Amino acid sequence: MTDTGFRIDVDHNEFMGVGDTTVDAIVTITSSENATPPSRVTDTGLAQVIMVDCSGSMMGSRIAEAKRATRAVIQNLPDGTRFAVVSGAAIALMVYPAAETTAVADPQTRAEASRAVDRLHAGGGTAMSSWIKLAHKVLTGSPAEVRHGLLLTDGFNQHESRETLTAVLDECQGGFICDACGIGDDWHGNEIRLIADRLLGTASGLPEESEWSDGFTKIAGEAAKKTVGDLTMRVFTPARNTIRFIKQMNPSIVDLTARRTELDDKTGDYPTGAWGAESREFHVRVDVPPIQENDDRLAAHISVLSGSTELARSMVTARWSGDTMLSTKLNPKVAHYTGQAELASAIQEGVAAAKAGDNHVATERLGRAMQLATESGNERTARLLAKVVDVDVDTGRVHMRQQVKSVDLEMADVESVKTITVRRNPDSGGE
């Protein structure tokens, strides 16, 4: 096998005792700088659609700042990048180009697009599914390898149901990847997360207007680093095995379990979105028949594919061990990500409880989250949590802060799915 630039590493609880049935593995997929899998399209490179919220709530300084930030993104587009700008309110409209397609970035198109953005004004409601549909239409017609959307919204989706949005997101899955960013302080973290999760992008929040220019440019720049449009993780499991879940765990948590495309009764494909030079970690949990003495079992074969080309492959196995020291030992990576998953749910449950006015549950859940964030060294999450809960260092008592800003709750929620990888050296005190 030639070096494709991709590799798979497996960390798992390999040794099991008699009767054990659950195999947990952390599968690390790494693509190096020189990873150039055969492209499925003639045109490598990027097509990007920026969706700018122009609903009524954007009036005043917000729309002015959003325009400035969008122009900054346009000015930073490298020559040759395909791009389009869409304005979003109760309906979506093409801002640039006029036709529902992408333009190719060059000095002239960038200037034209900036002038078109200048003419934007705010008014009307918010129905994000129409924005996503239009971006999908523009991008699926594009020959680019990496198709990327950037959705910027300052409010929540008040003019359509969550069901409508979810249905449209599911329709558009695989058509393009989409980063979603809440701007200002009226957006809902769980909505931003839903969009990014379904479309395999990143969720973030930018409360301060002064952050928008740099923030938008940074998100768009990250997308430009992607070189592979759509990488598939293929999982084979023997007939008697059951996949309990498959989740991306780092850099952020995305549950892929329900996104299986069945190849046959033992083989399924899971989408992982666009890749640059990066490393991602997935938690795979498989049930196998009960381990007996001297058993050596296959839990799963894992491979990654671009189109139909296999780039790397590995396997997850389980072996009997009579040594209880071995069979009860939890692999540190498995333990770490089990903790990060609990951290994310604790934050989300705590934020939901706080918004519902259930102070008791909110305090308990967010307190637990703070404990997990601190223990695992997830400093960024701990900083966000410190804005909403106080922990008394002497007693360990947790209480909600007085006057919690609602946007701080939303920030904790939107960032809850971002994990840190295992610290190489626990003594070094993190980064």
Add this chain to the structure above:
Amino acid sequence: MTTKTDSLQCPVCGEPADPSHLGCEACGADLHAPASAAGHWLSSAAPETPCAECGSTNIDTHGYCGGCGKRQTRTSDRTELDLSAIGAATDFGKRHHYNQDAMAIGRYDDIITGVVCDGVSSSTFGELAALAAAEAGIAETLAALTDGQPVDQAALAAVTAAGQAASDAGVRHPDNPPSCTYVSAILDARGIHLTWIGDSRAYWVTPDRGYCLTVDDSHTGRLAAMGVPADDERYRTPYANALLAWLGSDAPKLEPNTRTVLPEQPGLLVVCSDGLSGYLESDDHLAQLIDETASCTRIASSLTDWARRCGGRDNISVIVARFPSTAQEVPSP
């Protein structure tokens, strides 16, 4: 007294044989093996059987069942191979779950040959490398001899093919690919030609003496070969016994050791993995363990039994051949 009904020839030794017999009277080989089978050599590969747990016949290259995931090993836990002039036995011992050794024996005309490979247990699926290397080594030896190549060239072609087969074995495990040792012996009318990599060994045994003919590819082996006294501190470095050479995709450049021995008296050649040699107190010790009158396979089998009784801490594989070979001697009907 049988009557020859037609001109069936033994696929192994080429002697005329009676089709009504199951085995060749000259060498004991199966006369009715299908033409597609590699009839002139045998290996310790496990017969491909349906999964013992679920009955599925869908078994992948690593031996994992596609039905229930249970693994069956590709190497026999315990088996004997018999080509009369050369015999072999292997046993997985008492400590290991399965046999990471593999062996193969073969015969071409009056030349006999055998290969032992010991899968490195710290590597992933070492037995896959061992089996692939042993089978490739024996097949290539016989193919080269059939082509009329001299013995030393056949041996070099064989170890090269074995190295390739070992590095192709199994899924790519970038950190820890399957790897194994290799020792092959080719016996012709003149003498014994040995080729080896790693710490599997060959011994020359006469009724009262034993001589190790190979030098282990380890610091310990090389120090001993240079006659360095046993109290030298270099024997006690942490990596003194680590292999310096092996076969597999992460193996160092292939530089096989070779040695040709031209014995002046009859004797026995014993080729084995460290599952046997690890229990020998001295080279001469081997001579005391052997009943000269038994068949090659019987001797190999009793040596594996002895190593098991000593504790069987590792897989044991032993090949035994007589020199001069009995390959030319055909029992009169």
